[in-house]
Amino acid sequence: MKQIVLILFAACALSAQTPPTANYDQKIDAAMKKIDAVVAKGPFQANWTSLEKFQIPTWYADAKFGIFIHWGVYSVPAFANEWYPRNMYLAGDKSKAFQHHVAKYGPQSKFGYKDFIPMFKAEKYSPADWAQLFKNSGARFVMPVAEHHDGFQMYASELSDWNATKMGPKRDLVGDLAKEVRKQGLHFTASSHRAEHWFFMEGGRTFDSDVKDPKFESFYGPAQPRRLPGAKADNQPNEKHMKDWLARTCELVDNYKPEVVWFDWWIEEPAWVPYIQKFAAFYYNRGAEWGKPTAINYKKNAFPEKTAVYDIERGKLDQLRPYVWQTDTSIGLKSWSYIEGETFRSANSLVDDLIDITSKNGLLLLNIGPRADGTIPDEVRTTLLDIGKWLGVNGEAIYGTRPYKVFGEGPTKVLTGGFTDSKQKDFTAADIRFTTKGNTLYAVALDWPAAPFTIASVDASRKVSSVTLLGSKEKVAFQQTPQGLKVTLPAAKSGNYAHVVKIQ
Numbered sequence: 001m002k003q004i005v006l007i008l009f010a011a012c013a014l015s016a017q018t019p020p021t022a023n024y025d026q027k028i029d030a031a032m033k034k035i036d037a038v039v040a041k042g043p044f045q046a047n048w049t050s051l052e053k054f055q056i057p058t059w060y061a062d063a064k065f066g067i068f069i070h071w072g073v074y075s076v077p078a079f080a081n082e083w084y085p086r087n088m089y090l091a092g093d094k095s096k097a098f099q100h101h102v103a104k105y106g107p108q109s110k111f112g113y114k115d116f117i118p119m120f121k122a123e124k125y126s127p128a129d130w131a132q133l134f135k136n137s138g139a140r141f142v143m144p145v146a147e148h149h150d151g152f153q154m155y156a157s158e159l160s161d162w163n164a165t166k167m168g169p170k171r172d173l174v175g176d177l178a179k180e181v182r183k184q185g186l187h188f189t190a191s192s193h194r195a196e197h198w199f200f201m202e203g204g205r206t207f208d209s210d211v212k213d214p215k216f217e218s219f220y221g222p223a224q225p226r227r228l229p230g231a232k233a234d235n236q237p238n239e240k241h242m243k244d245w246l247a248r249t250c251e252l253v254d255n256y257k258p259e260v261v262w263f264d265w266w267i268e269e270p271a272w273v274p275y276i277q278k279f280a281a282f283y284y285n286r287g288a289e290w291g292k293p294t295a296i297n298y299k300k301n302a303f304p305e306k307t308a309v310y311d312i313e314r315g316k317l318d319q320l321r322p323y324v325w326q327t328d329t330s331i332g333l334k335s336w337s338y339i340e341g342e343t344f345r346s347a348n349s350l351v352d353d354l355i356d357i358t359s360k361n362g363l364l365l366l367n368i369g370p371r372a373d374g375t376i377p378d379e380v381r382t383t384l385l386d387i388g389k390w391l392g393v394n395g396e397a398i399y400g401t402r403p404y405k406v407f408g409e410g411p412t413k414v415l416t417g418g419f420t421d422s423k424q425k426d427f428t429a430a431d432i433r434f435t436t437k438g439n440t441l442y443a444v445a446l447d448w449p450a451a452p453f454t455i456a457s458v459d460a461s462r463k464v465s466s467v468t469l470l471g472s473k474e475k476v477a478f479q480q481t482p483q484g485l486k487v488t489l490p491a492a493k494s495g496n497y498a499h500v501v502k503i504q
Contacts (some may be wrong), residue, residue: 024218027159031247035282044284046277051307054284056324057293059187060260060309062400063140064358065391066189067384068262068328068367070145070336073152073168075372076116077101082337082369085113085150089203089211112210113150113201114219117162122169125374131180133376137384138391140399141187143262143365146174146252149196151219155256159248162219178256190252191262191297194245195272198237199226236271246275253283260295262311262328262365268302276302297326297365299418311365316353316424318416320360320407327357329421330367331380338369344379347386351497352427354387355444356414358398359407359433390497393471397435397442397500404434404441406457429453441503448493452477458485458503470500 044050074082080095087097089108105111134142147153153163155174164173178188201223204211211220228235253261261283267276280296280303287294296308303310310325317325330336331350333343354364368384370376391398410431415424427446432455435442443455458464460480467478467487474490487501494500 024159028243028247031159031250032243035246035250035278038285039278039281041285043288044281046274046281048277048304048307051277051280051284052304054280054295054307055293056309057259057295060141060295060363061324063187064363064398064401065137065139065354065387066141066143066187066363066365067134067137067139068143068145068191068330068365069370070148070330070367071173071370071374072145072148072154072337073113073116073120073150074148075338075370076119077104078337078339078372080339081335082148086200086203088113089201089209091203091207108204108207108209108211112204112216114210114216117152117168120164120168120372122164122171122173122372122374125169125171125173125176125370127173127177127180128183130177130370130376131184131186133381133384134181135184135186137388138395139186139366141189141260142177142181143189143191143258143260144174144177146190146192146256147248148193149200149264151194151197151200153248155252157248157251159244159251160218174256178258187259188256189260189262190256190258191264192245192249192252193264194248195237195267196264198222198241198266199224199235202226234266234269236269242272242275246279249279250282253286257286257290257292258294259287259292260297260309262297263299263302265299265302265313267298268300272302280307297328313418314422315418315420316357316414316416317360317362318414320403321362324361324363326363326365327353328365328367329353330369331383332367332369333422336367336369338371338377342369342377344383347383347390348497349426350383351387351390352446353421354398355433355446355498356408356427358401358435359403359444361403386496390495393495394444394498394500396437397444397470397502401435401437401442404436404457406434408433409455409457410446432457439504443487443501443503445499445501448499449487449489452486452488454481454484454486455501456484464503466504468502469494470502471495476501 039046070082074084077084079100080097084097087093087095088101091098146155156165156172157163181188201211201220202225205223283294297311298308299311312327314329331345357364368380412425412427412431429447429449431446433444467476469476471494477488479486
């Protein structure tokens with residue numbers, strides 16, 4: 001009985017707060033004119049040749065470590081992963097979300113994804129607490145998901161009523177966090193996953209569900225098939241969807257001034273090319289106006305190499321890359337958003353990843369998943385603070401550094417490419433990674449070397465004047481040999497996790 005009352009209450013509460021967005025077409029037309037005017041002014045134009053003038057913002061290349069946040073309506077069911085709003089409409093999906101939904105909430109025709117919105121209250125959300133935690137973690141930038149594939153905006157928008165200021169929390173969740181992040185001296189960035197919304201709810205059109213109800217088209221739509229029967233390539237989105245995407249993303253830029261905008265996959269589809277070119281020109285031009293250079297993150301081959309920053313999901317590179325790049329991964333191994341029964345990564349493995357990625361000219365964007373009420377799980381807090389403690393001692397070997405002539409040495413092979421983080425082997429004391437800052441070389445042992453060890457990449461042609469161990473006041477013995485720099489560390493460890501040898 002309690003469950004039935006809850007469902008009825010949620011449905012009634014939603015029906016009282018879902019007016020259609022007025023004059024939608026006029027607003028989109030006005031947005032297109034505004035975007036075109038910004039692009040026309042330059043200095044960037046909407047073509048790849050012009051966009052190759054893009055340069056990595058110095059602060060971003062220096063930052064190395066940021067926090068990603070997957071938090072939204074999908075945090076309410078907290079089941080399987082953040083794709084619950086798609087999978088709950090796919091009969092027989094591998095995550096079992098469809099069966100779970102029917103068993104717990106009833107058929108999708110009676111209780112659809114929209115009915116979770118009144119249950120997403122964020123009643124314990126404290127952006128000041130979040131920002132302080134992120135500061136203490138050692139992160140230098142923060143990136144909330146402004147809109148995920150589900151189409152619910154976590155910020156104030158004039159283009160849709162399906163957003164957190166008009167429904168659910170009735171609060172500008174992104175805007176409130178942006179203010180507190182900047183108070184802490186961190187850089188505010190944001191992500192948009194709107195592009196995939198084209199097909200995200202497609203399953204709901206194949207059976208009796210609320211996705212088919214015209215009253216909710218402005219939320220669930222267009223809900224088109226990702227791939228048409230017999231086709232070898234994905235179905236291409238229509239002009240209306242892409243204009244909507246462009247207008248929403250440019251609105252996000254103008255209202256919140258993020259210094260990086262991150263895009264998920266699927267914008268690499270051919271139909272998107274003129275739209276992502278126009279967005280990039282608009283955004284880079286806005287950055288020039290603000291006096292704050294901006295950057296775009298992309299996956300796969302959505303952007304040419306020199307026009308934006310390449311991002312790898314849950315994976316790394318096995319070689320040093322001449323252009324700055326980024327890994328996005330999560331503390332949670334099963335999901336990007338909060339779910340019940342999550343398995344968490346250790347601070348040790350994440351510190352090792354940060355070092356390995358930095359040595360190869362990359363950045364680590366580390367995701368967390370808060371609960372629907374806005375609280376951050378204790379396991380996540382502890383891990384972030386442990387990373388922060390390590391960076392408090394060893395951060396000079398990370399922040400503001402640049403690659404050495406080689407990224408490192410040692411026996412452990414790193415898998416390259418996306419979705420490999422759970423398959424990587426643990427690093428050992430014989431695995432060394434390098435970073436540089438001016439005339440200083442940092443050699444980071446990814447575990448404690450119990451005996452004297454030789455760094456082969458520091459040959460006799462490079463005169464070494466001193467060697468110290470960050471976090472230790474003990475003397476470090478060293479000797480330059482034909483085989484490399486022989487280092488003998490003190491008996492006591494300098495701290496937890498990896499250990500940084502500073503070489504002058």
